[in-house]
Amino acid sequence: MIRTGKQYIEGLRAPREVYVGGERVVDVTTYPAFHEPIQSYARLYDMKHDSQYQDILTYTEEPGGERYDISYLVPKSKEELKAKGRAYHTYARASYGCLGRGPEFMAALIAGMWESTDWFEQWGEGGAQKVADYVRYVRDNDLFLTHALGNPQSDRSKPSHQQANPYIHLRVKEETPEGLIIRGAKQLATAAPVTDEILVFPNGRQFGPGDDAYALCFAVPTTTPGVKIICREPLVPESRNVYDHPLSSRFEEMDALIVFDDVLVPWDRVFFYNSLTAANNMRFMTGVAAFSGHLSVHRATVRAALTVATAMKLCNSVKTDVFPNVGELLGRLAALYKAQEALLFRCEEEPRVSETGTYWVNGDALSASGLLFPDFYTTMLDVIKRTGAAGLMLTPTLGEFTGEVADLANTYFAGADDMPGVDRVQIAKLAWDLAGDSVGQRLSHYERFYIGEPMFVASFFARSADMGLGRELLENILAEGRALRDAALESRPGS
Numbered sequence: 005m006i007r008t009g010k011q012y013i014e015g016l017r018a019p020r021e022v023y024v025g026g027e028r029v030v031d032v033t034t035y036p037a038f039h040e041p042i043q044s045y046a047r048l049y050d051m052k053h054d055s056q057y058q059d060i061l062t063y064t065e066e067p068g069g070e071r072y073d074i075s076y077l078v079p080k081s082k083e084e085l086k087a088k089g090r091a092y093h094t095y096a097r098a099s100y101g102c103l104g105r106g107p108e109f110m111a112a113l114i115a116g117m118w119e120s121t122d123w124f125e126q127w128g129e130g131g132a133q134k135v136a137d138y139v140r141y142v143r144d145n146d147l148f149l150t151h152a153l154g155n156p157q158s159d160r161s162k163p164s165h166q167q168a169n170p171y172i173h174l175r176v177k178e179e180t181p182e183g184l185i186i187r188g189a190k191q192l193a194t195a196a197p198v199t200d201e202i203l204v205f206p207n208g209r210q211f212g213p214g215d216d217a218y219a220l221c222f223a224v225p226t227t228t229p230g231v232k233i234i235c236r237e238p239l240v241p242e243s244r245n246v247y248d249h250p251l252s253s254r255f256e257e258m259d260a261l262i263v264f265d266d267v268l269v270p271w272d273r274v275f276f277y278n279s280l281t282a283a284n285n286m287r288f289m290t291g292v293a294a295f296s297g298h299l300s301v302h303r304a305t306v307r308a309a310l311t312v313a314t315a316m317k318l319c320n321s322v323k324t325d326v327f328p329n330v331g332e333l334l335g336r337l338a339a340l341y342k343a344q345e346a347l348l349f350r351c352e353e354e355p356r357v358s359e360t361g362t363y364w365v366n367g368d369a370l371s372a373s374g375l376l377f378p379d380f381y382t383t384m385l386d387v388i389k390r391t392g393a394a395g396l397m398l399t400p401t402l403g404e405f406t407g408e409v410a411d412l413a414n415t416y417f418a419g420a421d422d423m424p425g426v427d428r429v430q431i432a433k434l435a436w437d438l439a440g441d442s443v444g445q446r447l448s449h450y451e452r453f454y455i456g457e458p459m460f461v462a463s464f465f466a467r468s469a470d471m472g473l474g475r476e477l478l479e480n481i482l483a484e485g486r487a488l489r490d491a492a493l494e495s496r497p498g499s
């Protein structure tokens with residue numbers, strides 16, 4: 005089934021424990037900080053019913069059968085992999101690449117669990133079936149998931165079981181015939197207040213001896229008794245409009261810490277527990293990272309396209325782009341965008357085919373994008389700030405261009421080639437929403453951290469990247485030197 009935006013919003017009315025600013029939110033659908041993001045997510049659901057997009061965003065298992073979001077598909081051909089890519093691109097365009105965690109993100113991620121159901125069987129009989137049943141349930145009901153993988157920062161120098169409070173990191177408290185009772189917290193769950201389900205699994209940090217009770221993977225409905233969602237302070241004041249804040253008015257995704265206060269997780273929702281090996285390997289041995297990463301490369305590429313074009317238009321609006329130093333900066337941004345685009349292309353054009361016939365995006369290109377894009381993006385935002393200069397600050401509101409001083413504002417905020425002030429300021433406002441506004445800053449922070457701690461991801465890549473050509477060349481050079489050395493040794497007098 006595919007839900008409509010209205011059905012998604014109706015589902016959110018089920019009572020849940022969400023806190024913002026110290027107060028419990030009675031109805032997330034009407035709460036100001038959530039209202040616009042919910043509409044943005046709802047539009048993504050509606051797109052699946054729109055004839056313009058339906059065949060791109062959905063698939064059926066047999067001709068004329070039930071439609072499902074294509075993010076759930078485990079691709080068995082290059083065409084299917086690229087079809088998923090087309091859907092991710094379409095979703096990303098709908099939010100200008102600014103929603104990192106629309107419903108399709110976790111749909112893509114748990115398709116990676118579906119691909120790897122056999123892996124779960126190792127940690128308990130029936131594990132594979134439980135995962136398959138869960139993914140099918142989520143897909144068939146077109147649910148919106150969040151995930152909470154990390155432990156609260158508390159004291160990073162100590163393992164979970166040595167924290168001052170042994171229940172600050174989420175752990176098993178008790179086993180009962182019905183399931184596990186769990187207590188503690190997990191972070192950071194983007195979009196949590198407005199989702200249907202929460203999936204928890206370890207983020208690949210290495211748990212050590214003594215941490216067994218903390219090593220678990222499960223899912224519960226967001227409305228489960230004892231689940232408390234504590235949100236950060238909202239970044240966007242109420243009632244922004246799309247002229248003054250074209251992105252932040254619509255696309256602020258909330259982040260939250262989730263406290264599990266003696267929550268019962270039924271056995272059919274426990275995918276593994278008490279297993280350090282499972283916890284330390286799930287991220288690397290299943291499809292979760294690669295399948296969700298495929299979507300993220302599309303999103304990053306779409307936002308990069310917008311960001312670089314915005315930098316160019318900003319400079320062109322006051323003709324600073326005629327200066328060679330500015331031109332060089334813009335040219336370098338274009339090169340970064342094209343590099344990102346090339347990584348995306350390689351992800352899909354050179355996939356890896358597994359023994360089970362699944363088509364995985366090219367792992368090297370995916371990791372390279374995940375590691376490089378945060379720096380690409382930081383550079384893009386920096387160029388906007390350096391070239392926009394005062395123009396990014398002097399941005400009156402739409403009111404100035406429609407009220408008493410409209411003529412003055414259009415005259416004195418004008419750009420080059422008689423561009424009216426209202427048009428020039430609009431460009432500067434978009435640039436500021438990307439590069440300076442707190443929602444833009446959050447997005448940049450998101451790029452740096454969404455794939456997990458970059459240090460661990462990079463050091464894993466150092467071991468996994470295909471360095472075949474380099475190694476071959478290296479061995480050749482070393483062999484050349486060794487041959488010279490051997491010849492020299494042989495020609496030594498007396499040898």
Ligand SMILES: Cc1cc2nc3c(=O)[nH]c(=O)nc-3n(C[C@H](O)[C@H](O)[C@H](O)COP(=O)(O)OP(=O)(O)OC[C@H]3O[C@@H](n4cnc5c(N)ncnc54)[C@H](O)[C@@H]3O)c2cc1C
Nearest residue numbers: 151152153154157160191192193194449450453456457459
């Ligand atoms: C905007 C945003 C959205 C996010 N959304 C989600 C989400 O939806 N779901 C989710 O699960 N997560 C989410 N995350 C969390 C993200 O996965 C983490 O931020 C990331 O994994 C880094 O972990 P951390 O923030 O706990 O940093 P920490 O682990 O606390 O690291 C902080 C610093 O300490 C260093 N450090 C920490 N431990 C060690 C160590 N053992 N050895 C050496 N150095 C160390 C790190 O290198 C880093 O510089 C989000 C994060 C952001 C910023």
